[in-house]
Amino acid sequence: MKLALKLAFKNIYGAGLRTVLNVIVLSFSFVIIIFLNGVMDGWNAQAKKDTIEWEYGYGQLRHKDYDPFDPYTILDSHAPIPEDRPDLTPILIHQASIYPEGRMMNIVLKGIDADQQTLLLPTSSLSAKENQYPVIIGKRFAASSKLNLGDEVLLRWRDVNGTYDANTIYISAIFDSNVPTIDDGQIWMNINDLWQMTDQVNEATLLVLNETSTPLESTLWNFYSQKELLSTIEEIIATKKISSSIMYILLLAIALLAIFDTQVLSIFRRQKEIGTYVALGMTRRKVVGLFTIEGSMYSILALFLASLYGTPFFIFIKKIGIPVAEADQEVGLAIAERIFPIYGFSLVVGTVIVVVLASTIVSFLPARKIAKINPVSALKGKLQ
DSSP states (O other): OHHHHHHHHHHHHHTTHHHHHHHHHHHHHHHHHHHHHHHHHHHHHHHHHHHIIIIITTOEEEETTOOTTOGGGTTTOOEEOOTTOTTSEEEEEEEEEEOGGGOOEEEEEEEEOTTOOSSOSOGGGGGOSSSSSEEEEEHHHHHHHTOOTTOEEEEEEEOTTSOEEEEEEEEEEEEOOSOGGGTTTEEEEEHHHHHHHHTOTTEESEEEOOTTOOOOOOSSEEEEOHHHHHHHHHHHHHHHHHHHHHHHHHHHHHHHHHHHHHHHHHHHHTHHHHHHHHHTTOOHHHHHHHHHHHHHHHHHHHHHHHHHHHHHHHHHHHHHOEEOOGGGGGSSSOOOSEEOOOOOHHHHHHHHHHHHHHHHHHHHHHHGGGGGOOHHHHHTTOOO
């Protein structure tokens, strides 16, 4: 084995420029595969963290008739809050309209306890005493409605009996969140105010669980765990990974094709050398192994080269993050202004194993022909 390694290294060193090109292209494959997957893993972790902290908590209990993707279910999706469950944060959802600068905008009005600690929403601003109806909105809705901190705007709604009413609300805070599902077209207010306005006292549309909460057994409420709530994000990230994999698969294929061509050319040019090895007593299996080791050493050298320039690159990107265009943040997904990649152990090791194994297989394929050679013909420079 030691002799085979020495011969393999001597042969790829003698290949000169071909070795350099193969190693450079293969090292690019290492870096790009790890980088792209690290970005996706970083986005996945960030999106989950933000969504849990701002919207999902440790799970949700939703009214049996409530469908977040169907606004027509909002009207009838409310029920009394379970008694003796202070660990649950109730949220009452209601439809309404606002009239900023004379324009009408349909919005979703959400009532939440001003003293809740489960979500990161700045609900403490909802307990302001100087105004009758203090509310908070997100930065996206503030931009689309052209509302600023301290503005007053007319709000119109219908109570539980269908009677229209109107009053002025006051923008007491504008929060900055990466989660658009709690921001776009939504206004948050004190649930006590919303109960008074709609005559739905002690009722809620959904209940957010905290860290110590346990699911509620009730026919009125459907329990959704964190895993179920986050499944949509995971599916989107998985789809993105598949589409991104096309690029590094193509790059890896180019590198492997270069190794394959190099091995074919090497076997063709070194026919006499192969015949000499066999004539001197080296078994055909060992000769095949020698050429296979040569091909796999390209990946080892590429790994070494990739670590030289890839490691500082990964550290730098992880420190400063990757800026996300403002337009990409409006697609309805939880995307931060900067994504910080995560390079997990399994990602790095898995990539190394895949690339080294692929290069070894590609090196073995043309070397199989050596097993069928005639030593005499090989010494004459002819492979049969």
